[in-house]
Amino acid sequence: MTEPRRLVAPDGTSDVDPADLGLKDEDLTELLRLLILVRKADLEATALQRQGELAVYPPLVGQEAAQVGSAFALEHDDYIFPSYRELGAAVVRGIDLVEYLHFYRATWHGGTYDANQHRFGHVSVPVGSQALHAVGYALGERMDGKSSCTLVYFGDGATSEGDVQEAWNFAAVFKTPVVFFVQNNQWAISVPLAKQTAAPIHEKAAAYGFPGVLVDGNDVLAVYQATREAAERARTDGTPTLIDASRYQPREEVEKWKEVDPLERYRRWLASRELGGDTLARRFEDEAMKEMARIRKGVIGSGPRPVGEMFEWVFADLPEHLRRQRDEAVGDG
Ligand SMILES: Cc1ncc(C[n+]2csc(CCOP(=O)(O)OP(=O)(O)O)c2C)c(N)n1
Numbered sequence: 001m002t003e004p005r006r007l008v009a010p011d012g013t014s015d016v017d018p019a020d021l022g023l024k025d026e027d028l029t030e031l032l033r034l035l036i037l038v039r040k041a042d043l044e045a046t047a048l049q050r051q052g053e054l055a056v057y058p059p060l061v062g063q064e065a066a067q068v069g070s071a072f073a074l075e076h077d078d079y080i081f082p083s084y085r086e087l088g089a090a091v092v093r094g095i096d097l098v099e100y101l102h103f104y105r106a107t108w109h110g111g112t113y114d115a116n117q118h119r120f121g122h123v124s125v126p127v128g129s130q131a132l133h134a135v136g137y138a139l140g141e142r143m144d145g146k147s148s149c150t151l152v153y154f155g156d157g158a159t160s161e162g163d164v165q166e167a168w169n170f171a172a173v174f175k176t177p178v179v180f181f182v183q184n185n186q187w188a189i190s191v192p193l194a195k196q197t198a199a200p201i202h203e204k205a206a207a208y209g210f211p212g213v214l215v216d217g218n219d220v221l222a223v224y225q226a227t228r229e230a231a232e233r234a235r236t237d238g239t240p241t242l243i244d245a246s247r248y249q250p251r252e253e254v255e256k257w258k259e260v261d262p263l264e265r266y267r268r269w270l271a272s273r274e275l276g277g278d279t280l281a282r283r284f285e286d287e288a289m290k291e292m293a294r295i296r297k298g299v300i301g302s303g304p305r306p307v308g309e310m311f312e313w314v315f316a317d318l319p320e321h322l323r324r325q326r327d328e329a330v331g332d333g
């Protein structure tokens with residue numbers, strides 16, 4: 001079995017030189033800030049869901065490094081196509097989480113943030129469908145003479161979907177600059193990975209004709225490196241890459257959690273470089289808590305969108321039957 005690429009051991013030891021990754025000291029501390037912020041935001045969103053303020057929320061705890069490391073590795077012009085579990089990548093893209101969480105509060109389709117401004121598509125729930133969007137968008141950008149790439153997130157379960165396999169094949173044949181990023185958390189709701197696929201996910205790339213990389217999804221620097229390389233390949237000549245960011249530990253081993261916790265691992269490594277002492281981590285935690293209070297207030301305080309909006313953005317000229325329905329729904333107000 002292939003060992004996943006790993007740069008920092010679970011105990012935080014490593015012989016990696018961040019300069020080789022193109023990372024400066026301020027990038028390294030920014031990664032810690034993002035990991036802490038994402039951890040807090042995810043817990044806050046989970047609490048809001050439990051309290052009935054969000055209709056649904058799929059947690060990402062344990063996947064912070066996979067999301068932060070990959071999103072941080074992209075250039076601003078690269079377009080991200082998320083599934084429903086990428087709050088962490090949204091944070092990296094600077095999206096206001098109140099606007100992001102509107103999707104989960106069912107205020108509005110896909111959240112109210114500007115997808116094009118952030119180069120971060122709307123939440124996609126039909127499993128795997130966004131892989132096709134990412135390939136199509138990448139092809140369009142290429143035809144427009146742009147040199148950016150797209151990155152699409154999906155889960156291990158999504159690799160069983162025809163959409164994803166079609167996306168892989170199309171991307172390989174037509175050389176569309178895409179990074180396929182599998183957040184392999186070993187489960188598709190109640191279905192374990194072994195019931196999903198008989199072969200390791202990253203090996204499937206070979207059959208389609210592009211590189212597949214297995215990376216330790218709990219190691220933010222390894223994820224960063226693998227994604228940067230993949231994005232570079234995509235931008236250079238359109239070669240897609242399949243990244244399988246795998247959780248290393250079975251979920252049942254909860255007591256092992258601390259050992260593999262991506263945030264703790266990175267914090268330990270940073271501390272060993274005398275860059276991220278406890279004071280820095282505490283400062284980021286305090287800042288994150290303030291931001292959480294703002295998000296909570298924003299989410300709870302938001303009312304419904306105007307009913308009339310339901311009828312906008314599909315037809316330039318509203319057909320007669322929809323015009324009637326709109327007038328009926330909107331009434332006098
Ligand atoms: C096309 C489609 N089929 C079924 C579902 C119901 N569903 C929602 S999440 C999920 C599991 C997906 O697992 P995976 O791709 O591993 O992603 P994860 O949720 O683990 O991040 C399923 C089957 C759906 N949303 N879309």
Ligand SMILES: [Mg+2]
Pocket residue numbers: 155156157183184185186187188189
């Ligand atoms: Mg999964």
